[in-house]
Amino acid sequence: MNVIETLGLTKTYGGGPFGSRVDALRGVSIDVDAGEAFGLLGPNGAGKTTLVKLLLGLAHPSGGSAMLLGEPAGSPAPRLHVGYMPERREYPDFLTAVQVLELFGRLLGMDQRARSQRINIVLEEVEMSNWRDHPVGGFSKGMQQRLALAQALLPDPQVLFLDEPTEGIDPLGRVSIRGILRRNLEKGKTLFINSHMLGEVELLCDRVAILVKGQVRREGPLSSLQASNPEYRLVLAASDDAARAALAVAGDELEALAAPLGRSAWRLSVSDRSELNAALDRVRQSGIEIEEVQRVRASLEDVFVQTISDALSEDSRAGLPGGGRLDREGIAEAPALGSEPVPAAVKSEMEP
Amino acid sequence: MTSATISTLGSPSASGHRLTAQQLGALVGYTVREARNKWTLVALFVLTTLFLAGLATVISVDVVEGTIASARLFGTIPLQIGGNQISIADAVTVIQVGIVSLLSTFGLVLSLFVTGNIIPRTLNTGWVDLLASQPVARATLVLGRTLGALTVITLALAYLFGGSWLLLTWKTGFGNAGFLLAGLVVLFTFACCYAGMVLVGILTGSSPVSIIAGIGIWFLGLILYPLHTFSEWTTAFRAGWPRSLASGITETLYWALPKTLELTDRAAQATRLEPISLAPLWASLPFPLICMALACWWFARQDY
Numbered sequence: 176m177n178v179i180e181t182l183g184l185t186k187t188y189g190g191g192p193f194g195s196r197v198d199a200l201r202g203v204s205i206d207v208d209a210g211e212a213f214g215l216l217g218p219n220g221a222g223k224t225t226l227v228k229l230l231l232g233l234a235h236p237s238g239g240s241a242m243l244l245g246e247p248a249g250s251p252a253p254r255l256h257v258g259y260m261p262e263r264r265e266y267p268d269f270l271t272a273v274q275v276l277e278l279f280g281r282l283l284g285m286d287q288r289a290r291s292q293r294i295n296i297v298l299e300e301v302e303m304s305n306w307r308d309h310p311v312g313g314f315s316k317g318m319q320q321r322l323a324l325a326q327a328l329l330p331d332p333q334v335l336f337l338d339e340p341t342e343g344i345d346p347l348g349r350v351s352i353r354g355i356l357r358r359n360l361e362k363g364k365t366l367f368i369n370s371h372m373l374g375e376v377e378l379l380c381d382r383v384a385i386l387v388k389g390q391v392r393r394e395g396p397l398s399s400l401q402a403s404n405p406e407y408r409l410v411l412a413a414s415d416d417a418a419r420a421a422l423a424v425a426g427d428e429l430e431a432l433a434a435p436l437g438r439s440a441w442r443l444s445v446s447d448r449s450e451l452n453a454a455l456d457r458v459r460q461s462g463i464e465i466e467e468v469q470r471v472r473a474s475l476e477d478v479f480v481q482t483i484s485d486a487l488s489e490d491s492r493a494g495l496p497g498g499g500r501l502d503r504e505g506i507a508e509a510p511a512l513g514s515e516p517v518p519a520a521v522k523s524e525m526e527p
Numbered sequence: 528m529t530s531a532t533i534s535t536l537g538s539p540s541a542s543g544h545r546l547t548a549q550q551l552g553a554l555v556g557y558t559v560r561e562a563r564n565k566w567t568l569v570a571l572f573v574l575t576t577l578f579l580a581g582l583a584t585v586i587s588v589d590v591v592e593g594t595i596a597s598a599r600l601f602g603t604i605p606l607q608i609g610g611n612q613i614s615i616a617d618a619v620t621v622i623q624v625g626i627v628s629l630l631s632t633f634g635l636v637l638s639l640f641v642t643g644n645i646i647p648r649t650l651n652t653g654w655v656d657l658l659a660s661q662p663v664a665r666a667t668l669v670l671g672r673t674l675g676a677l678t679v680i681t682l683a684l685a686y687l688f689g690g691s692w693l694l695l696t697w698k699t700g701f702g703n704a705g706f707l708l709a710g711l712v713v714l715f716t717f718a719c720c721y722a723g724m725v726l727v728g729i730l731t732g733s734s735p736v737s738i739i740a741g742i743g744i745w746f747l748g749l750i751l752y753p754l755h756t757f758s759e760w761t762t763a764f765r766a767g768w769p770r771s772l773a774s775g776i777t778e779t780l781y782w783a784l785p786k787t788l789e790l791t792d793r794a795a796q797a798t799r800l801e802p803i804s805l806a807p808l809w810a811s812l813p814f815p816l817i818c819m820a821l822a823c824w825w826f827a828r829q830d831y
Contacts, residue, residue: 188830228656228830228831231660232659232660233656233659233660233830233831234830234831235828235830251661251662251663251664252662253662254660254661254662255662257660259656261653261656261657263652263653264653264654264656264657265651265652265653265654266654266657267557267561267654269560269561269564270560278553278556278557281549281550281552281553281556282550282554282658282662283661283662284545284546284549284550284662326657
């Protein structure tokens, strides 16, 4: 069953007589199943937060439709069963952790007993029980992040929207938050993670969509996206020149890697296994020994960079502003995407 | 998805009007707590307490065999009972009219200042997202915060009016119910100006602009009444369209805005136990209602 469903969702900001028009979303159609961990990826300005805001009724769509838990996304009713952890939040600094949760519990319509029970449970879950009566103003960023997670978990939600859930958190904190999210997944909750922390998404999500300039450019199970362009690492007992001649593969499908003296190592990109076998046959026919063949699974970062590069190339061919080329290392080659400072920022924002 | 599948421990149980009432209660409670944590409200409380302490020393009463034998203002000015001099009731009424006048001007402006940032603070990025992503109608958010502000000022006025009424009644034996009624008129005047502040706060998100708007509405109400009553002032303009324009603008504003001067006058009349006309109250009522409706409508259609 789909808990989130959008069809041709569009959102345009501005466009009046005095403002410039920004198409934040351009026909986004996605479905998220119950119990799934879905990752929404994209560079800054891609429209990720706008999509979440439309689903939660924080912004109004310009076109298309969005359903949340089977009801129109803008209506308050489905939000009774949704937890939201925004990237930017500002709790009143004079409230204690318990008072913050009390306020949100009452807004959710929980009675006193249920509130009290849930507050204890979620504070325990995010390991903040010892800080329950401390004012939020004195909390570190990590503690505020945990409180936000506790607040999102308060309604015992069916769907959790998490906007950059581990941003600014130290590695131990990330592991802990990831553990909390995994436990909620095991309980059957649906996670909708909006992030550019690719490593985190890779570790948590079953399925991802990559949003570029308001459009979904790629979507699917993580495993299939990563397997879409198989790559292999070859180590051959030959010099670079001899090995390159034997492989006889086009330059952009072959990349030389560092190798010990007398050996040569390569990263070979092929469309399928028969192409790999053909290349290996040519190596054998040349009398070169094959020392190692290893399948290299593309990282999510590779998929992400490739997707944005493809999107920029398409735009470039179509003569759209912001078109350009993005390669694995030379991200800065891409020109700016109109008003959205996307490509130059992409690399720096990706998790190392 | 059935309600059975979503009804787990701690899941929301309230529905419909009960849920809205609980949400309003939560927002009012939060607003009162927020005000309590600000120095402005603390200052208001301290000022009120000092005022009440001062009032307690203004009138000294000599009681002989269970009845008031004599009373003095500031310990020296005699208030002779039953003679030609001012009676206890008149003295108390004069003091209470003074309090009402003070509150209708200085107190009202201070109240607008204290509550001026409640709505703009709600619109802070990072806070409005959290509130509006809850299962709360946007109108409920605006109404809850507005009722919270009114609760804060009601408590402050209750402390001041109730405190001074009790003190004066205890000291003189004269309990003037009209004084308490005047407190309600002052609260109504505040509510009218505050509704304008809510609308401007929602439109601009700015505390200073919102406070200026509230005080401006109150001040315009003060100056428009004389202009409305004594129409001769328009003779200062050339006959024809300039005079009609000046008169038209004044009359439109007079009828659109709360009649703050007349409301102040009615509060004083109530204190003097004179019969009062409710016309200024009815004529002022559309302004807060329209402002609140516009504020809710505008807030509901915004993207956050």
